[in-house]
Amino acid sequence: MKVRNMEAFTAIERQLRVLSRSSPEDKYILVTGLKQLENVVAVTGDGTNDAPALKKADIGFAMGIEGTEVAKEAAGIIILDDNFSSIITAVKWGRNIFDCVRKFLQFQLTVNVVAMFMVFLGGVVLRESPFTPIQMLWVNLIMDTFASLALATEPPSEELLKRKPYTRTESLVTPVMWRNILGQALYQIFVLLILLFWGPSIFGIASGIQNEEWNETNGVHYTIVFNAFVFMQIVNFINARKLKTSEVNVFEGFFNNPMFLAIEVTIFVMQILFVELGGRAIKTAPLSLGQYFACFLIGAFSLVIGFIIKKIPASYFNNIQILKEEELTREDLESTTQGLFRKGSTLNKYKPQASLHN
Numbered sequence: 001m002k003v004r005n006m007e008a009f010t011a012i013e014r015q016l017r018v019l020s021r022s023s024p025e026d027k028y029i030l031v032t033g034l035k036q037l038e039n040v041v042a043v044t045g046d047g048t049n050d051a052p053a054l055k056k057a058d059i060g061f062a063m064g065i066e067g068t069e070v071a072k073e074a075a076g077i078i079i080l081d082d083n084f085s086s087i088i089t090a091v092k093w094g095r096n097i098f099d100c101v102r103k104f105l106q107f108q109l110t111v112n113v114v115a116m117f118m119v120f121l122g123g124v125v126l127r128e129s130p131f132t133p134i135q136m137l138w139v140n141l142i143m144d145t146f147a148s149l150a151l152a153t154e155p156p157s158e159e160l161l162k163r164k165p166y167t168r169t170e171s172l173v174t175p176v177m178w179r180n181i182l183g184q185a186l187y188q189i190f191v192l193l194i195l196l197f198w199g200p201s202i203f204g205i206a207s208g209i210q211n212e213e214w215n216e217t218n219g220v221h222y223t224i225v226f227n228a229f230v231f232m233q234i235v236n237f238i239n240a241r242k243l244k245t246s247e248v249n250v251f252e253g254f255f256n257n258p259m260f261l262a263i264e265v266t267i268f269v270m271q272i273l274f275v276e277l278g279g280r281a282i283k284t285a286p287l288s289l290g291q292y293f294a295c296f297l298i299g300a301f302s303l304v305i306g307f308i309i310k311k312i313p314a315s316y317f318n319n320i321q322i323l324k325e326e327e328l329t330r331e332d333l334e335s336t337t338q339g340l341f342r343k344g345s346t347l348n349k350y351k352p353q354a355s356l357h358n
Helices: 006-015 024-036 048-056 069-074 084-126 133-151 158-162 175-203 219-240 258-277 289-309
Strands: 042-045 059-063 077-079
Touching (some): 006 024, 024 048, 077 084, 084 133, 084 175, 084 219, 133 258
Parallel strands (some): 042 059
16 A cells, blocks of 8 residues: 655655654554655554554564564564664664675675686687686685675674665665676786786796696696685685775774684685695695795785775766666555555644744
């Protein structure tokens, strides 16, 4: 059901601050109208008469101690201690989880774009992928399991409470994220192509392209490509921690998440073990300190690229509409809501007064 006279409702909504002695009908109409104006609406309540508004809202908070069972059933979240500060905590953690999902997607999509491009290029041009199946499994483990643990465990900050809520039609992947994804992906592809085609001459090693039999001599080439790729992901983990353009310092709060630090160290150590001990099974050859240092510099330069990318206006990426949410248009068909929009409701009788302006 919808508010029929949206012009009158909008005039009231702009001035309304407190609605006292309201009926269940008024609460339901207010929530419905706010949602029609594309607001994200939260409702708190403890009584049975609050149930329609609690259920209609995007998120309903019911009191766990004083609340009735009907209100608890209609709500999405139950506040166990009936404390308003718990609602603030829920909002903060909810926004933090949403941001963590975006951080994870930003990192994962970057890895996917680069890996798919390199595998496709190898299959078409070189007749073989520069990455073996086991190496791709390791990359997938970094991209999925480790990335989700590292980026989804970021603790919330008080800054989350100072911003406005997201609109219901906002894309899950924002233009800022597309800018970061494509910028980092282009850098990684550019570096990997140089290492793939000019790496042997740069490092003075044997080429690993189209060798009939793998050995530690010709295997160094592809190992450097694989090692540089993983090192760039290790550093891009740090870039993915910050989503906003204004967050230039990607190391801010770096030591607030022990899980993130542990995963970074784990990936780094395991990557070295794979390279040094993998051998024919993983098709990785031991590298020299100079080669490791070169891979580390390539990975570290991702921080510089991340800083440069943030200087590019995000408006250039506004036309990318992938993963855009559709507007919610579900109608509430419960019989209990029938007749709530009759002409004589209290909210319809309300007339905006000039004194209500701030």
